[in-house]
Amino acid sequence: xRDEQLLETIERYxxxxxxxxxxxxxxxxxxxxxxTDQRVIEHQQFTGLLKQYGDRVELEKRLNAIxxxxxxxxxxxxxxxxxxxxxxxxxxxxxxxxxxxSIAIFAILATLFITGKMDxxxxxxxxxxxxxxxxxxxxxxxxxxxxxxxxxxxVLPQDKFRGTGFAITSNGLIATAYHVIDRADSVFxxxxxxxxxxxxxxxxxxxxxxxxxxxxxxTFTGLGAIxxxxxxxxxxxxxxxxxxxxxxxxxxxxxxWVTSHDGLNNDTVDYEISVxxxxxxxxxxxxxxxxxxxxxxxxxxxxxEGVHFALKSAYLLNAIENMAVADSLIxxxxxxxxxxxxxxxxxxxxxxxxxxxxxxxxx
Amino acid sequence: MNKEYKTSTPTDSEIVFGILNNSENxxxxxxxxxxxxxxxxIINNNGTPDDAKDIYxxxxxxxxxxxxxxxxxxxxxxxxxxYSVCRRLWLKRLSQMSRYSGDLHDFQDFLPVEDELEEQxxxxxxxxxMQQALQLLGEPCKTIIEDFYIHDRSMQEICESFGYTxxxxxxxxxxxxxxxxxxLFFQQK
Numbered sequence: 001x002r003d004e005q006l007l008e009t010i011e012r013y014x015x016x017x018x019x020x021x022x023x024x025x026x027x028x029x030x031x032x033x034x035x036t037d038q039r040v041i042e043h044q045q046f047t048g049l050l051k052q053y054g055d056r057v058e059l060e061k062r063l064n065a066i067x068x069x070x071x072x073x074x075x076x077x078x079x080x081x082x083x084x085x086x087x088x089x090x091x092x093x094x095x096x097x098x099x100x101x102s103i104a105i106f107a108i109l110a111t112l113f114i115t116g117k118m119d120x121x122x123x124x125x126x127x128x129x130x131x132x133x134x135x136x137x138x139x140x141x142x143x144x145x146x147x148x149x150x151x152x153x154x155v156l157p158q159d160k161f162r163g164t165g166f167a168i169t170s171n172g173l174i175a176t177a178y179h180v181i182d183r184a185d186s187v188f189x190x191x192x193x194x195x196x197x198x199x200x201x202x203x204x205x206x207x208x209x210x211x212x213x214x215x216x217x218x219t220f221t222g223l224g225a226i227x228x229x230x231x232x233x234x235x236x237x238x239x240x241x242x243x244x245x246x247x248x249x250x251x252x253x254x255x256x257w258v259t260s261h262d263g264l265n266n267d268t269v270d271y272e273i274s275v276x277x278x279x280x281x282x283x284x285x286x287x288x289x290x291x292x293x294x295x296x297x298x299x300x301x302x303x304x305e306g307v308h309f310a311l312k313s314a315y316l317l318n319a320i321e322n323m324a325v326a327d328s329l330i331x332x333x334x335x336x337x338x339x340x341x342x343x344x345x346x347x348x349x350x351x352x353x354x355x356x357x358x359x360x361x362x363x
Numbered sequence: 364m365n366k367e368y369k370t371s372t373p374t375d376s377e378i379v380f381g382i383l384n385n386s387e388n389x390x391x392x393x394x395x396x397x398x399x400x401x402x403x404x405i406i407n408n409n410g411t412p413d414d415a416k417d418i419y420x421x422x423x424x425x426x427x428x429x430x431x432x433x434x435x436x437x438x439x440x441x442x443x444x445x446y447s448v449c450r451r452l453w454l455k456r457l458s459q460m461s462r463y464s465g466d467l468h469d470f471q472d473f474l475p476v477e478d479e480l481e482e483q484x485x486x487x488x489x490x491x492x493m494q495q496a497l498q499l500l501g502e503p504c505k506t507i508i509e510d511f512y513i514h515d516r517s518m519q520e521i522c523e524s525f526g527y528t529x530x531x532x533x534x535x536x537x538x539x540x541x542x543x544x545x546x547l548f549f550q551q552k
Contacts, residue, residue: 004538046545047512052486053493054513059427062387063420066394072402072412079403 006036010043161362164245164284164297165189165213168230168320169333170223172215174199175316176283176360177298178206187213189358192251196361202330203323208269208315209298211283212323213360226336227352228285231292232314234261235271243275243297243310244350245284246359252281253350256308263309264299270309271295277308283360286310291341291349372396375441382430394423397442400471401449407468408453418456422448425483439474447473451480496547504540511537 012018013026030037090097163180167173174189181187181201190196197217204211235241235258242255256275263270273286277297286295295310317335324332341349373381373392381389401419406412422445429435435444450473497505503525510516510524518533527533 004535007538007541008534046548049489049493050508050512053490054509056424056490059424060420062390063394063423066391067398067416067420069391070395070398072416075399075402076406076412079399080406 006039007043010040013040014044014047162246162280163282163360163362164280165358165360166283166285166293167223167226167356167358168212168316168335170226170336172197172199172220172222173202173320173333174213174215174358174360175285175296175319176211176213177296177311178204178209178211179298180283180360181211181213181362182206184362186363188361188363189213189215190361191358192354199360203319203326205315205319205322208311208319210296210311210316210319212319223356225338225340226356227340228287228291228293228356229337229339230313230317230335231288231294232317234312234314235288235294237261239294240289241273241275241286241294241310242289242346242350243277243281243284243286244353244357245277245281245297246357247278247280249359251354251357252278254281255346258294259307269315270298270311273308273310274306275308275310276306285353285357286313287341287349287353289346291339291344291353378441379430379435382427383433390423390427393426393441394419397445400442400446403470404446404449405453407470409457410453414453414456418449418452419445421452421483425479428483429479443472443474444476446471447476448480451476492548492551495551496544499547500540500544503536504543507533507537508540508544 009026013023018026030040161180161184163176165174165176165180168175181204184201187199187201188196189199197215197220199213200216202212202214237258237260239258240255241258242253244251244253246252254275254277256273258271259274260272262268263272271286271294273295275286275297277284277300281297282299284297285293286297288294292313293316294313296313296316298309298311300308320333320335324330341352344352373389373396378389378393382393398415398419401422402412402415405415405418410418425448426435426441426445450467450469454467497508500508507521507525510521511518518530518537521527521537522530522533525533527536
C-alpha cells in the first residue's frame with residue numbers, strides 16, 4: 001500500500017501537480033532518501049520510454065496513411081532500370097532456355113551417333129579419299145612439269161593398270177599374265193620393299209595369256225636364288241594351292257583348292273580354282289603346298305562367286321622355251337630345280353616368296 | 364491538393380521547420396518527395412516495393428527524430444541524408460538475408476550514417492520490447508496504461524470509460540498494471 005502511494009506521489013511530483021510546500025518537502029525527501037530518488041528516476045525513464053513508444057506508433061500510423069496515398073506501382077515502373085530485352089528474356093526464361101539447349105545438344109549428339117557420323121571410320125575414309133585426290137593432283141602436276149623439262153629424273157605417273165608378276169630366274173626374268181601388259185607404253189615392277197625397276201616385255205603369248213618381262217633397270221643387281229620350282233605335271237583335283245598377289249599396295253595371300261582341270265568353257269589350258277582373287281592379282285603365282293609353281297592366276301568368272309582361273313604351269317614352261325626359240329639372241333633361261341620351300345610352314349614359305357613376287361605397273 | 368505536392372519538391376528548410384512545428388503537411392510532402400528515390404534504390408537492388416516501404420519509413424523516422432531533437436544541420440541535403448540512410452539499412456537487410464552480392468547499384472551520392480543508425484537501432488530494440496510487453500499485458504491493463512501514459516488522458520476519464528465506480532479502484536488497478544508491465548518489460552532479454 002505504501003508503494004502505491006509513493007508512486008502516486010512521484011507521478012504528482014513529475015506532473016507538476018504538487019503545491020510549492022509539498023514539492024519542497026518531496027525534494028528534500030529525494031536528497032535524503034536515495035531509494036526514493038532512484039524510484040523517481042526509474043519511473044521517469046520508464047514512462048518516458050512508454051511515451052516515446054506511443055509517439056513512434058503514432059508516427060508509423062501517419063507514415064502508413066501517407067504511403068497508402070502513393071501509387072507505388074506506377075513509380076516502380078518509372079524508376080526500375082530496364083535491362084536490355086535479351087537480358088530480360090534470359091532472366092525470365094533461363095531455365096526453359098537451358099532445358100531446350102540441353103535437349104537440342106542431346107538430339108544432335110544422338111543423331112550423329114545413330115547415323116554413324118561419330119564413327120571414326122567414316123572420317124578415315126574421307127581422309128584417304130582426300131589424300132588420294134591430293135596425291136593424283138600432285139602426280140599430274142609432276143607429270144606436266146616433267147614433260148616440260150624433259151629431264152631424266154624418274155617421277156612415276158599414276159599407273160593405268162596394275163597386275164602381279166613373279167621371278168622365274170634370279171637375273172630378273174618375270175612371268176605375268178599377258179592381259180596385264182597388253183598395249184603397254186612402259187612397264188615397271190615393284191618389289192615387296194617398294195623399290196621400282198623398269199622392265200621390258202621379252203615375250204608374249206596372247207592365246208594362253210602369258211607374258212615374260214625382264215628387269216632392264218640399271219639399278220637392278222639381281223635376285224637371290226629362286227626358292228620355288230616349276231611343276232610341269234598337272235596338279236590333282238582338291239590340291240591345296242595358294243597365291244600371293246598385289247590387288248592393293250601390299251601383298252595379299254589367299255589359299256584354296258584346285259576345283260577343276262578345265263577352265264572356262266572347258267578350256268584345258270586353265271585350272272579352275274577356288275582361291276579368291278581380285279583385280280590386280282592377275283599374273284600372280286599359284287603354288288602348291290610344297291612350294292611348286294603350278295600356275296599363273298588369270299581371271300575370274302564374273303557371274304559366279306568364288307570361281308577363278310589359273311593358267312597351268314606347263315604353258316608357262318612352254319612359253320619360256322618358245323621365247324629362246326623365237327629370239328636366238330636370248331639364251332635359254334636355266335630354271336631352278338632345287339626347291340627350298342618344301343619343308344617350311346606356309347608362313348615361312350610366303351615370307352620367302354614375297355621377295356620374288358612383284359607388282360607390275362603398266363603405263 | 365495532393366497531386367500538386369507530388370510534383371513540387373519542397374525545400375529542405377520548409378520541411379525542417381514544418382516538422383519542428385508539428386505540421387502534418389510537412390511530413391507528407393517530405394514522404395512523397397523522396398519515396399521514388401528510395402524505391403528506385405531498393406527495387407533495382409534485389410528488393411520489392413514492400414521492402415522499399417519498410418526501409419524508407421525507417422529512414423524517415425530517423426530523420427524525423429533527428430529534426431525533433433534539433434540536431435539536424437542543414438549543411439547536408441535532406442535528399443542525400445535519406446538516401447544514405449536507406450542505402451545503409453538496405454545493405455544491412457541484404458546481408459541479413461544473405462542476398463548481398465557485394466555490389467550495390469547506386470543512384471545518388473551518399474554519406475556515412477552509421478552513428479545515427481546505431482542510436483536508432485538501440486531505441487528500436489527498446490520499442491520492440493515495449494510492444495512485446497504491452498501485448499503480453501492484456502486487457503484492460505493495456506488500454507489503461509496506453510490511455511494514461513501515452514494518450515495523456517486523466518484518471519477521471521479513464522474511470523468513466525471503464526465504468527469504475529471509485530477513482531481509487533481505478534488508481535489501484537493502474538498501479539498493478541504498471542507494475543506488471545515493468546516486470547514484463549525487464550524480464551525480456
